[in-house]
Amino acid sequence: MTRLADQLRTLFPGTALAALVAMAAQFLSEHYGAPAMLMAILLGIALAFLSEEPRSAPGIAFSSRMLLRIGVALLGVRISTGMVQELGLGLLGLVVGGVLATIGASVLAAWMLGRDRLFAFLSGGAVAICGASAAMAISSVLPKREESERDLIFTVVSVTMLSTLAMIAYPILAARLGFDMRQTGVFLGGTIHDVAQVVGAGYSVSEETGDLATLVKLIRVTMLAPIVLGAALIMRRHAPEEGARPPLVPGFVLGFLVLAGLNSAGLLPGWVSEGASAVSRWALLTAIAAVGMKTSLKKLLDVGGPAIALVAAQTVFIAVLLGIGVVWIG
Template identity: 60%
Template sequence: MVKFPFAASPSRLRLTEAIRSRLPGILVALVIGIAAQFLSDHYGAPAMLMALLLGIAFHFLAEEGQCAAGIDFTARTVLRIGVALLGARISIDMLIGLGAPLIILTICGVVLTIGVGLLGARLLGRGWRFGLLTGGAVAICGASAAMAIAAVLPRNEHSEKNLIFTVLTVTVLSTVAMVLYPTIARFFGLDDLATGVFLGGTIHDVAQVVGAGFSVSEQTGETAALVKLFRVTMLVPVVLSFSLVVRSLDAKTEAGEACPPLVPVFVWAFLALGAIHSFGLIPARVSDLLSDLSRWALLVAIAAVGMKTALRTIFDVGGQAIALMAAETLFLAVFILVGLHWLA
């Protein structure tokens, strides 16, 4: 048989076919993400929330047809890429700048809030997965944390529903906190520095932290962003701990396969980028670029997650779950306020 030197190899053909099958769904998620960012830029609505709601409106595209494979790929792989790129935001110098008391206060807030989530989920008859998911989302960095945690938890028939509910609720709560928390800080007589610690240690999403902080003062905004980024670094030990829990329980996925590896690849990538950034090997422009890419990847991924979820399934979660996340949010706010009073 004559072999043509330029004939495509089987592996290349499979790769081409994989790209071709996923491209429509990826493009749809990208368009929804761009539309969400447009609404955020022009009307002040949270981009994550807009991407989520717009994605839900296009749920029919994820059920079957040409877009289904690409939507699933975006909701999983692009999500992990976005979380990994968050590592470009952190550095050791950032942690040193906070000081030991604030670091301990922030760590305790994260750990105890997750504990409240687990306890509340048990009292409400919810599974431990839901407690870890909601507690981690509230304690660390909102929608980004929810998606990262969901990526390492064993999947069941409620996984997609719980994730979409958590992202939706935590985004709404974060927006409410952005408006109310500066007023609460003034009510308790906190100075600009303490207000920054309070906002950065309690508000869920990074964008809302920045918005709330700089609405008070420049010092408050910078402090809030610093504390918030430290909470983002807590994502790695929390995800690692959850992986250990999953392995200890010998959990299985929907397909019946073994649970995910102890440290997922995207967590290693997060750590690697953080280490490289700490040694000053990432120029400021590149760091900013990676940060923007992370934000866009997460925005597009949450649009895909929205498309994979039917609106009716969100309401199945129930009012008790909303009460649980509100209680977690309230606990974290009270804990940080009491901690600041004690440190003062």
């Protein structure tokens, strides 16, 4: 107990600071309409000097790592097999194919152009699956490099900004293309990066579109576990040393799958699912604030134009693919 108390005292200052940044970001989001994840990152970067303070550094590092895993694991309470049955095999194949094609095309393009394939996988997964949450989950199983935190922050910032623009532009685009309510819902849910922006875009069209867009988006979220698991297995296989290998199944992925299974079986009461979903959101928001506090703005600016072009190209790719798909399937 004494050792645990000492650890809590060590972690508390940094964790409390990250939580305060998360609360400030949420306040700005609720009162001014700014994306909470983006605000958490920017506020965190402004307070980056705190990660060098001995009293707060351990808690900030803990928040950026452990709270991330907790938040991703708890996302499982939002997933159920009933979603798959409701969507139908044709549209399900389109959504899953869009995710896999976007990630595959990103890595292939990086390989052909001689670019960083790990960054391409990170950004492609964020665009294809669920924005900031996917970026943080994927980053946690990739090999740790000097550029790891810089790449993560850049990916979260870029996909959040593009997702916000898509929330405004895509409903207009869908109307111009003549999509009906169902096609619009699948298009919005299958292309916009973050869940909050999908909800905003979908319900700005109609309640039916919003419901379907949210369903499609959650189907994309279910892809997070197998993608992260596959990445972990690949990284483990290619780890240079036995001691450096990551675990066969990351604990947070296992937690995600267990919670999704319990929810699918109807074993989780509504209040548990709602509570766990709220905890997940706050854990992820606090984690991304902590990651921001560990990031140097100068290093972030070193990413360069090619990385920006890659994320934009990934966004356009999945939008074109899903747009063609909903027209073809009908």
